[in-house]
Amino acid sequence: MGEEKKIKRRDYLKYTGAAIGGLAVGGALGYLAKPAEVVEKTVTAPAIITTTTLEKTVTKEVIPPKHFEGIKIHFNHGGHCPFGLTVKRGAEAATKDLGCSTEYFDADWVPETMVKQFKDSIAAKPDGIAVMGHPGYDGYADLFEKAYAAGIVVTIVNVDIPELRKKYGPNGCGYVGQELYASGYKVGEACFKYGLKEGDRAAVFSVWEMYPRNLRAMGAEDALKKGGAIVDRVTHPPEVYGDPLKGIPYVTGYYAAHPDVKCMVWDGGGTTAATIKFMEAIGAKPGQIINAGFDLSPPTVEAIEKGYLQVTLDQQPYLQGYLPILNLCLTIKYKMSGLYIDTGAALIDKETVSLVKPLVEMGIR
Incomplete structure (x- = not known):
């Protein structure tokens, strides 16, 4: 009888263990198979199961409108050259930051094209227009009057029309x-720092008949004359700024007549960038002729590093894109008066070019 009780106890433990094991396996399978949003929780009280449903809350970020959304602007960035494209990048950055919308135009630096594009922009009736000032007062006076009469705000870039x-x-x-x-005068003065002497011959290349575009060349000419240099004016068509290789015949023709020239000043960013090409065309070695100019671009940096270009004045074209967009937005929305910003300050030469080279490669300077 004692053995019979022993067998029953063993069976009891066996069956109980099996039952507990089955519940454990079943519970595990149930946990793996249940939907993610339902959590089953077993409570210690026998035969009581509570179920809790977790609701997911989705938060959608609300992005507020940008400050000047809805404002429409037309922007002329001059040309499709390194300088003009840097101006455009500045305008694009301002457009993105401020929230306005901008349509872009380039005229290959030809004043007649700028006038035509200005007329077309007025007809399109944007809220604001940024124009390059190369056509001057005579080219723009009537169009400014027409634009403002139509409620369109106009501001000026790169060449001032006081x-x-x-x-x-x-x-x-x-x-x-x-x-x-003033910027031209500064560059003309700098030429004497790089070896130009009293009595030396210098040439200033520009579109001499285009006022006020030629003011920079006039400043350089006056500084060179004040220092005692003999100064020649060399004129070329405005198309040379957009396609500097078209300027080679003007350079070679001048040099053939004046092989004693010691200094050449280029009054445009495009022509300054072509310094190496110009010097190669006349067979001049690095440093043989003192070259000075304006603006920065990868070819201009290369010309400085290789010794062909002694100095250039950086007028920060990125700002000439960014700030006119800001000017227009502030006026259109808040009736602010126009901004006057002189962006030309730094002379760049072989000693300082490494500081700005990374920004030039990024298209910022």
Whole structure:
């Protein structure tokens, strides 16, 4: 009888263990198979199971509108050259930051094309227009009057037109660019630092008949003359700024007549960038002729590093894109008056070019 009880106890433990094991396996399978949003929790009280449903809350980030959304701008960035494209990048960055919309135009630096594009922009009736100032007062006076009569704010880039800026300044017309004559004078003065002497011959290349575009060349000419240099004016068509290789015949023709020239000043970013090409065309070695110019681009940096170009004045074209967009937005929305920003300051030479080279490669300087 004692053995019979022993067998029953063993069977009891066996069956109990099997039951517990089955519950454990079943519970595990149930946990793996259940939907993610349902959590089953077994409570210590016998035969009581509670089920809790977790609801997921999805939070959608609400992005507020940008400050100047809805404002439409037309922007002329001059040309499809390194300088013009840097201006455009600045305008694109401002457009993205401020929230306005901008349509871009380039005229290959031809004043007649700028005038036509200005007329087309007025007809399109944007809220604001940024124009390059190369056509001057005579080219733009009637169009400014027409634009403002239609409620369109206009501001000036790269070449100042003081008469129009002063007349329409309270209504938003500003200027972002170099003070042309002063920047030219600064470059002309710098040529003597790099070896030009009294009595040496120098040439200043420009579109001499195009006022006020030629103010920079006039400044360089006056500084060179004050230092005692003999100065020749060499003129070329405006198309040379957009396609500098078209300027080679003007360079070679001048050099053939004046092989004693010691210094050449280029008053455009495109022509400055072509310094190596120009010197190769006349067979001049690095440093044989003192070269000075304006603006920065990868070819200009290369010319400085190789010794062909002694100095250039950086007028920070990125700002000439960014700030006119800001000017227009502030005027259109808040009736602010026009901004006047002189962007030309730094002379860059072989000692300082390494500081700006990374920014030039990024298309910022």
